[in-house]
Amino acid sequence: MPIDWPKDVSHSDVDDDTSSLGSYLSSSDDSSDIEDQSALIQEEWEESMRQIESVLSVIILPFFGKWWGRRFAHWAYGRYRVFGWTPALLGLSR
Numbered sequence: 001m002p003i004d005w006p007k008d009v010s011h012s013d014v015d016d017d018t019s020s021l022g023s024y025l026s027s028s029d030d031s032s033d034i035e036d037q038s039a040l041i042q043e044e045w046e047e048s049m050r051q052i053e054s055v056l057s058v059i060i061l062p063f064f065g066k067w068w069g070r071r072f073a074h075w076a077y078g079r080y081r082v083f084g085w086t087p088a089l090l091g092l093s094r
Contacts, residue, residue, distance in 0.1 A: 003040045 083089045 003037075074082060 079089055087093050
């Protein structure tokens with residue numbers, strides 16, 4: 001969601017219906033403009049964080065979970081082939 005920056009309004013381009021709106025926009029406080037811009041920037045940041053969270057939870061975590069799971073399965077099967085169903089399989093031998 002891009003930030004829509006306010007544009008300069010010249011009074012010659014403004015119709016009679018919107019002339020009061022143009023004067024309202026030009027007479028607004030700088031502090032309220034800064035607050036509005038801060039709110040828009042904060043909203044952009046939160047949207048970016050939601051997108052990053054979605055990428056992490058949908059793509060990256062399942063990929064690494066699958067990779068680590070397969071790696072563990074190969075390791076466990078290798079130990080089973082060497083030790084069988086004995087306590088040494090789990091590292092419990094004396």
